[in-house]
Amino acid sequence: MKAEEIIQCPAGAMFRHPEKGLVIGVGPFEECADWPEGRTAFYVNDFFLSAAKPWKIPSEVVVLSESCLRKEPLPVQWEAPSPAAFVQVFEEIARELKSGRLVKTVPAVAEKGVIGEGHSPKEIVLAAASAPDYLYPYAFWEGDRGICGATPEILFRQRGRRLETMALAGTARPEDIEVFRDDAKEIHEHEIVVRALLSRLSPHGNLVRAPRGIMELGSLVHFLTPLALDADEDLSPGFWLNLLHPTPALGCQPCTPETLGLLKQWRERLRCPASFGAPFGLGMDGEVIMLVAIRGVEWRGNRLSLTAGGGIVEASSVTHEWREFGLKRAAIRRVLGLA
Ligand SMILES: C=C(O[C@@H]1C=C(C(=O)O)C=C[C@H]1O)C(=O)O
Numbered sequence: 001m002k003a004e005e006i007i008q009c010p011a012g013a014m015f016r017h018p019e020k021g022l023v024i025g026v027g028p029f030e031e032c033a034d035w036p037e038g039r040t041a042f043y044v045n046d047f048f049l050s051a052a053k054p055w056k057i058p059s060e061v062v063v064l065s066e067s068c069l070r071k072e073p074l075p076v077q078w079e080a081p082s083p084a085a086f087v088q089v090f091e092e093i094a095r096e097l098k099s100g101r102l103v104k105t106v107p108a109v110a111e112k113g114v115i116g117e118g119h120s121p122k123e124i125v126l127a128a129a130s131a132p133d134y135l136y137p138y139a140f141w142e143g144d145r146g147i148c149g150a151t152p153e154i155l156f157r158q159r160g161r162r163l164e165t166m167a168l169a170g171t172a173r174p175e176d177i178e179v180f181r182d183d184a185k186e187i188h189e190h191e192i193v194v195r196a197l198l199s200r201l202s203p204h205g206n207l208v209r210a211p212r213g214i215m216e217l218g219s220l221v222h223f224l225t226p227l228a229l230d231a232d233e234d235l236s237p238g239f240w241l242n243l244l245h246p247t248p249a250l251g252c253q254p255c256t257p258e259t260l261g262l263l264k265q266w267r268e269r270l271r272c273p274a275s276f277g278a279p280f281g282l283g284m285d286g287e288v289i290m291l292v293a294i295r296g297v298e299w300r301g302n303r304l305s306l307t308a309g310g311g312i313v314e315a316s317s318v319t320h321e322w323r324e325f326g327l328k329r330a331a332i333r334r335v336l337g338l339a
Contacts (some may be wrong), residue, residue: 001062001279007122013042015282021065025058035237043281044140046274050133070126073339075116081109089266090318097314105252110271124148129338150295159287161231167193169249170223185315190223193249205231219331236297237288250277273298276307
């Protein structure tokens with residue numbers, strides 16, 4: 001199979017494994033509720049984990065070592081998102097933060113677009129597959145719907161009792177890196193995520209936290225803290241997923257049915273699709289890598305949603321956040337070759 005042929009499949013999945021190469025699943029898929037250990041399968045769900053059978057076993061698996069470049073940018077007619085809707089949601093969030101009911105939440109704004117005549121959204125899959133090495137490209141499509149992106153964030157990587165995860169939160173432009181390093185508000189935002197991971201994982205084994213570092217992504221930089229757990233027991237990927245998702249990098253702190261309900265409402269008002277920030281995974285050869293599905297698009301027919309969000313804490317400013325969301329959307333357009 002040639003890279004270009006991937007997108008001819010009516011249903012398919014793509015995951016660029018950091019060591020194995022580009023893993024392509026050709027549909028139709030058999031679906032199941034639990035990780036089908038021993039088979040290669042993709043995990044596809046929405047942010048609120050509403051799929052009953054999120055594991056998708058492809059009829060055929062192809063691993064490609066070549067990268068598949070698509071050189072021409074895909075023409076898209078974009079419709080700018082509404083600043084007024086964002087300002088209103090931000091004010092409501094600010095009230096919750098001030099009252100102390102909420103410490104952090106992560107709204108996300110979608111920009112809508114229509115793909116130019118004669119093009120298919122599946123062309124985005126080829127561009128994503130050739131994203132820079134520090135990103136994890138992913139995609140899943142069935143019929144006229146699909147998702148595709150290239151994320152820097154993993155929810156966890158698990159083999160047996162060994163689990164690796166990360167806190168990735170706090171954002172700046174590369175030209176501001178020296179100030180960012182000591183920015184108390186960004187560090188605070190980041191450490192909320194680190195603390196949540198520490199408290200959720202430490203009851204389950206020996207947990208080691210690496211020092212906070214910086215992940216450089218070309219047009220954006222983030223704080224990154226890697227964590228590794230040697231678990232006391234053999235627990236399933238489903239267990240780790242329910243424990244970790246959503247971390248406060250994409251969800252909220254505290255994370256309760258009430259705060260998640262508020263987040264759901266805010267996301268919907270900002271036209272954010274349910275797939276944004278969901279876990280997206282690959283289970284292969286006894287190992288599971290679960291990504292955080294951000295830095296991507298969702299499509300239905302020729303209509304695209306391109307979504308980006310960011311953490312809001314009490315010290316956040318509406319102008320600064322609006323600009324950060326815009327920078328993230330621009331980074332997505334660049335990586336996915338969207339004009
Ligand atoms: C929400 C997004 O990114 C997440 C939020 C970040 C932040 O608040 O600084 C940084 C990285 C991601 O964990 C996104 O890219 O849309």
